[in-house]
Amino acid sequence: MTAIVWFRHDLRVRDNPALEAACANHDNVVGVYLVPKHTFEKHLWSPHKMDLLWRHLQQFRTELEQLGILLKVKVHDSFSQSGSILSSIAEEFLATNLYANAEYPLDEVRRDRAVAAALKQQSIGCYFSHGMVLIPPAQVKNKQGEYYKVFTPFNKAWRSRVAELNDWAPSPPPSVAKSLEGQSDVLPECPLPRADTSHWPVGEQAVLSKFGQFVGHQVEDYQQNRDIPAIDGTSKLSAYLELGVISPKTVARSLQALSPSFPYGLEPGPDTWLTELAWREFYQHLMYHEPRLSRGENYQQQTQNIPWRDDKQQFKRWCDGQTGYPIVDAGMRQLNATGWMHNRLRMITANFLVKDLLIDWRWGERYFMKKLIDGSFPANNGGWQWSASVGTDAVPYFRVFNPIRQSERFDPDGSYIRNWVKELEAVPTKHIHWPHSWLKQQAENSYPQPIVDHGVARERFLTTFKQVKNG
Structure with missing residues (x-):
C-alpha cells in the first residue's frame, strides 16, 4: 500500500509524526509539497522566506530520497486547488491514505477540510497529526473547559501537559519497506521573488548542528543576553521553526536533558527559552480557538x-x-x-x-x-x-x-x-x-x-x- 505525506510547515524527517505514521503503516510513501503562488502572495511570504524555503526544499528532496521517499513539488495558484492536485497524485500512485500535520489559521483549516472531503470521495483516508506544536490546542483548557486567554496561566497549564509527555526518546529516521519507482520532481522555478539568504544554513543536519551550538554554548546566558541586540544572544531558530525544519519536540528534548524534573527545575537561561516556545504555542492555540484573528480583528x-x-x-x-x-x-x-x-x-x-x-x-x-x-x-x-x-x-x-x-x-x-x-x-x-x-x-x-x-x-x-x- 502507498501513502501520501503532505508536507507543509514541517519540512523535516525527525520528529515528524505524519511522516512516521505513514512509514509505519505503508510499504511505499510519496511526499508532496504544494506551492500555491497566489495564496502565498496573499499571505505575504517575504522574498527572504521564499529563498530559505526554496534552498531547503532542494536539500529536503535529497534527504527523503535517501529514505526511499519521492518528493513531488507542485506549483499552482491557490489553496482551493489543493484537493484536486492531491487527488490526482493519489490516483497516480494508487495511494490509500494521506497523512499531514495540522495547521491552525483559518485559511489552512478550511483548506484541510476541503481536501479531506475531496479525498473521501475516492475512499482515501486523511489523518492529521499535531507536529507543529508540542501540545495540541484542544488539550490546554481551564477548569471550565475554556481556552486560556492570558499567557501566564496558559504557560502554567501548558507546562503541566508537557510534564505528562513520556515519549522523549528520539526515534530513528523513518524509512519505507519499498522505494517507489521513478524520481523526485526537479525543483521548479520559484514562482515568487527571492532575496539572498545564503548565510542561513539549510538542510536538516545543518540546522540541527546550528541548534546544538546554541544549546551547548549560548542557552545558559540566554536570559541576560536575549534583549541586547548588539550581541548574538538569541538562537535565530525562528525561521526554521516556521518552515518546520526543526520540530518543537526536538527543541524541548534538548531542554528536557538539562533537568530531571523537566519542564521544571531549569536554570534561568533554558527556562526563559522554554517560555519563548510556550509563547509560540500560545499564539498557535489562539488562532485555532479564535478564527476572527485570521480576519484581522482585534482580540479585544x-x-x-x-x-x-x-x-x-x-x-x-x-x-x-x-x-x-x-x-x-x-x-x-x-x-x-x-x-x-x-x-x-x-x-x-x-x-x-x-x-x-x-x-x-x-x-x-x-x-x-x-x-x-x-x-x-x-x-x-x-x-x-x-x-x-x-x-x-x-x-x-x-x-x-x-x-x-x-x-x-x-x-x-x-x-x-x-x-x-x-x-x-x-x-x-x-x-x-x-x-x-x-x-x-x-x-x-x-x-x-x-x-x-x-x-x-x-x-x-x-x-x-x-x-x-x-x-
Whole structure:
C-alpha cells in the first residue's frame, strides 16, 4: 500500500509524526509539497522566506530520497486547488491514505477540510497529526473547559501537559519497506521573488548542528543576553521553526536533558527559552480557538473603533528607518536589509508605530510579514496586537515605550545603532540615543529630524485610547 505525506510547515524527517505514521503503516510513501503562488502572495511570504524555503526544499528532496521517499513539488495558484492536485497524485500512485500535520489559521483549516472531503470521495483516508506544536490546542483548557486567554496561566497549564509527555526518546529516521519507482520532481522555478539568504544554513543536519551550538554554548546566558541586540544572544531558530525544519519536540528534548524534573527545575537561561516556545504555542492555540484573528480583528473587541491616523507619509518614514529616533531606525534598517530583526527591536518599533504615530497596527503587521524571513502569521499577529494593547495578554494601554529609554537600556554604548544607522557612526556615546543637538554643530548632517515629539505623542495616544475604552 502507498501513502501520501503532505508536507507543509514541517519540512523535516525527525520528529515528524505524519511522516512516521505513514512509514509505519505503508510499504511505499510519496511526499508532496504544494506551492500555491497566489495564496502565498496573499499571505505575504517575504522574498527572504521564499529563498530559505526554496534552498531547503532542494536539500529536503535529497534527504527523503535517501529514505526511499519521492518528493513531488507542485506549483499552482491557490489553496482551493489543493484537493484536486492531491487527488490526482493519489490516483497516480494508487495511494490509500494521506497523512499531514495540522495547521491552525483559518485559511489552512478550511483548506484541510476541503481536501479531506475531496479525498473521501475516492475512499482515501486523511489523518492529521499535531507536529507543529508540542501540545495540541484542544488539550490546554481551564477548569471550565475554556481556552486560556492570558499567557501566564496558559504557560502554567501548558507546562503541566508537557510534564505528562513520556515519549522523549528520539526515534530513528523513518524509512519505507519499498522505494517507489521513478524520481523526485526537479525543483521548479520559484514562482515568487527571492532575496539572498545564503548565510542561513539549510538542510536538516545543518540546522540541527546550528541548534546544538546554541544549546551547548549560548542557552545558559540566554536570559541576560536575549534583549541586547548588539550581541548574538538569541538562537535565530525562528525561521526554521516556521518552515518546520526543526520540530518543537526536538527543541524541548534538548531542554528536557538539562533537568530531571523537566519542564521544571531549569536554570534561568533554558527556562526563559522554554517560555519563548510556550509563547509560540500560545499564539498557535489562539488562532485555532479564535478564527476572527485570521480576519484581522482585534482580540479585544471593545477596541475595534480606535480612530487610527491614516498618515502614509509617516508610515513610509517608519518603514524606511527615517523617524529620527535612532533605535527605531536601526531596527527597521536591519529588517529591510536582512529580513530579520532582533525581538527587542520588534517590540520597540511596533510600539513606536502604534503609540507614537497612532497608525493602525495592521499596517505594521503586514509590513513585517512582507519582510521577515521568519514571518509566522500567528506569532506576528499576536506580537502586534500585544504591542498595540488590543490583543489577549496585551501590554496595558497606558504602558508606552519611551524609545530613548529603551535605547539607553538595551544598546547602552550605541553599538547596534552605529551598525545600522551609518549617519550616526561618529556620534559620541553620550549623544547616540538622542543625537540631534550634537548633530546641529556638525558641518554635515543627513540624519532626519524627529518625526514626532514622544511626550506629545504619548499623551495623544493615551487620550485616544482612554476615550475608546470608556466609550
